[in-house]
């Protein structure tokens with residue numbers, strides 16, 4: 001590795017040969033020099049001592065972009081997660097806490113369970129506190145004692161045993177509480193808003209010079225967090241959405257001119273709707289926030305519904321909750337975290353289509369299904385459970401090794417530690433000029449609702465990096481504080 005630098009917005013950057021860039025995560029020794037180290041207790045753990053090369057090499061990193069040409073620079077990398085030979089906390093010195101914030105998501109309890117288990121079984125840490133009811137619980141509620149026994153069965157339940165909330169992020173009060181209680185590892189599970197909150201908590205802790213590691217575990221069924229392959233709970237959400245789509249299809253198939261409308265979550269992005277549609281094959285039209293649509297006239301939704309009902313006799317529409325909001329009467333209502341409160345677009349579109357058919361005296365049997373909260377309130381499925389387990393383990397390994405100000409995330413199938421600013425600077429969205437959306441359009445055969453002007457505009461937009469998209473690579477090109485997505489091969 002050739003050189004180290006710290007850019008304006010505090011990101012630690014290491015550059016190397018052939019365009020190698022490591023967007024590194026902070027370490028406690030960046031601001032507290034001469035911290036004592038201890039041999040990793042895993043050395044004497046029978047489960048791990050037989051594993052060849054169990055400890056991660058300090059120089060291991062994971063490339064963000066894996067599709068390359070022979071002459072492309074090596075590009076942006078993230079530090080590989082996993083246990084290190086040395087740890088910066090003695091087992092009996094650690095007082096950890098876990099907090100869950102934002103909306104529910106399948107797998108929250110699994111992550112809580114695995115943090116508690118990993119701390120205890122791998123590192124001999126048995127002082128773990130649960131923060132009750134999200135960020136505000138730090139300063140307004142008593143803590144909950146978490147032991148392996150207390151959390152043993154919680155992964156079978158939906159929700160979060162700790163409770164969650166929106167709003168209430170008072171940085172000073174939260175850090176005062178961390179300091180007063182003597183907490184030195186903070187595990188923060190939540191979405192984009194939560195991780196922005198985690199980032200300012202980390203900054204304040206650093207300003208105060210505290211030996212406290214802050215680790216985020218990104219949560220969001222919407223999959224709106226950039227860089228990572230996907231967020232935990234997403235697979236479960238897509239799977240559960242199949243039940244609603246299936247019901248809509250059965251209802252529609254059994255009626256004359258049957259139309260099933262299913263609303264799925266996705267405030268600003270349509271990943272659940274897109275993947276649920278691709279998985280189901282019963283969906284004739286998928287509407288997402290990133291792809292504007294219109295109702296009337298040539299190429300509009302009414303025309304497509306009429307055509308489909310005439311040709312097939314029934315139809316299913318999946319609509320993401322954030323789709324078409326610009327067509328509804330705007331009300332500027334916000335939740336406690338400042339997120340826009342959306343109008344019920346599923347109800348609106350159902351009403352509009354019904355009115356359209358009634359004006360023409362045509363029969364329509366429309367059933368509207370809104371399974372949104374049912375989808376996010378269930379426990380995680382098998383693959384999300386494994387994913388949650390590994391994310392939690394990576395967060396614990398990172399904190400014990402003295403890393404801080406990071407989230408634990410999967411990049412190209414490898415567990416990594418990603419600096420907060422890489423995931424808070426923008427939201428992940430479906431790119432409608434990307435192959436994946438084209439695949440959906442060709443699978444449903446729906447109109448794109450796009451004129452050439454909209455397509456031009458969409459192409460100009462910066463492509464957010466995500467592996468759920470076809471080509472989400474981000475080649476660092478020097479301006480490392482921002483996301484410098486270079487549109488790659490299509």
Ligand SMILES: Nc1ncnc2c1ncn2[C@@H]1O[C@H](COP(=O)(O)OP(=O)(O)OP(=O)(O)O)[C@@H](O)[C@H]1O
Pocket residue numbers: 101102103104134135136165166167168169190191192193194195196197198200219220221222336337339
């Ligand atoms: N910019 C920010 N700075 C500090 N704290 C924030 C910020 N944005 C949100 N938060 C805090 O993070 C917590 C969760 O935020 P929010 O309700 O937006 O959910 P989220 O984490 O984005 O999850 P999701 O949207 O997936 O349900 C809230 O307590 C909120 O006060």
Ligand SMILES: O=P(O)(O)OC[C@H]1O[C@](O)(CO)[C@@H](O)[C@@H]1O
Pocket residue numbers: 102103104191220221222265266267321335376
């Ligand atoms: O009703 P709540 O709890 O604010 O949550 C709704 C929001 O939560 C999300 O599921 C994100 O967690 C969004 O898709 C949705 O708009």
Ligand SMILES: [Mg+2]
Pocket residue numbers: 102191192193
């Ligand atoms: Mg959010």
